[in-house]
Amino acid sequence: MTGTLTAPTPRGGRIRYHRVLFHVTATLVALLFLAPIAWVVLASFRQATDSLKPPLPPWPTDGFTADSYVRLQEFGQSILHYTGNSAFVAIGTAVLTIIVSVLAGYGFSRYRFPLKGLVFVLILSTIMIPFQSILTPLFLLLAKMGLQNKLIGLVLIYTTLQLPFSVFMMRNAFDAVPKEIEEAARIDGMKGIAMLTKVMIPLVKPGIVTVGLFAFLNAWNEFLAALVLLTDQDKFTLPVLMTAVRYGRFGSVDWGAVQAGVMVMMIPCLILFLILQRSYIRGLTAGAVK
Template identity: 75%
Template sequence: MTLALEQTRSSPARRPRRKGARLHAVLFHVAGVLVALLFLAPIAFVVLASLRPPAEAGTPPLPPWPTTGLDTASYARLDAFGAGILHHAGNSLFVSLGTAAVTILVSVLAGYGFSRFRFPMKGLAFVLILSTIMIPFQSILTPIFLILAKLGLQNTLTGLVLIYVTLQLPFSVFMMRNAFDAVPKEIEEAARIEGVKGFRLLVFVLGPLVLPGIVSVGLFAFLNAWNEFLAALVLLTDQSKFTLPVLMTAVRSGRFGAIDWGAVQAGVTVMMVPCLLLFLALQRFYIRGLTAGAVK
């Protein structure tokens, strides 16, 4: 008797809730698909425009599919600019990987120091590091140029890496300090009791725990260095050392006033592919780094 009463009371109430939950889930997925299409549409148009014949490359994106089939001639024309697309992509890759590696190394050590050690004027030093974010890069471009010239690093990819690392470090140190703050000190104390100290403690014990923060710092540094334009344009004068963003200005300017839109779209596609692949491969760590390390 009691079971029958409970079933009659619970079943009518559960059905509207289940229907409401299903409707909510359907609307959520439909909205997600629409937003994804909204963001993917420009990427698809760029890729398809790079595969169009020259006569169709500069036309509006409708119809999106090439009417005369796929054509890879735009990538061949892009390779004719400068020293070749692979050479300039190698320059960008060297600068981006170097920036990410040095930024990770310095920010991990600095973040660990600010998180675990006590030293005089610690708070002031951290505030001064963060305050450099408010300085516009354009306002210090001339002193940076003169400093690199004095050091003999002007017009070198190594000098460009040092500039990018300097610009990326304030935000990276902030993220890594918060990432280390989120790790309980009891874990570090237990490792010290077991005899793990110094660099081994930082790499083998704390390193895996702050890995999402490290990946986030490296991803930010790589993407910023890969897409940066102004510093590379001003500090690099040798055409063979141009990175991809600087090369794209030459492609965009065209020859004899004529813009090769197919080569432009091909260059955008080449620049876009590494960023997409890297983000898709590391998005799990990136999201965890932002939620667990960067925001307390």
């Protein structure tokens, strides 16, 4: 008989129960991760009278205002100048890391040379060296080269720190490409740099995005090396700027300016990750599984 309603089976009820439980749990986890972001946004719009108090509660008690962003803009060379410094360092680190790691990863994946395995292990072993333990030698080395207190010196340091992980990722990415594709391209006349740029690089693009995104985010947020290697205030990056802008009169902490600076630092990272998240996840899982 058509049009009659049937009672849901126990299995169907369990499936709906697990689905509801999954969505509720996912929502709670999402709110847990979004809470600090909402906290920063609200605290950055507090009144000047509230900005010198700890951000508890974070919401403005006397209304919203952009005074914290104005104070941040008026500090030193302006926030745009320091954002440009951070962008130069982060983009330069990402580009240089991609170039070196792609060439090195392709070489380790496709070429044979003496002590290949040992050299690769030595490169990976540098990850175990604490960065703080080599900071003084790096400072002296940059001073000898005339690159201390220069943004390009900071780019070289960050690139060096990113290369072990990046070379590992790119070698795994190239290993995942079937060699038959490369052999077919050689039959068509491809070789050398043309083989790498026209055939191999498009196939490992998710790995390149992963390497570049890691390098950019780490260089954008790194604090210790920039604090030690940069001495002129006009060359500060955003993390170092936050240590200078946080102090108000008589040593009080300007919480409003600090939260505004955190917002400025956070927005480019969020935008970049949201744009590249698909390629980033594909590249990360491919390198990890391999």
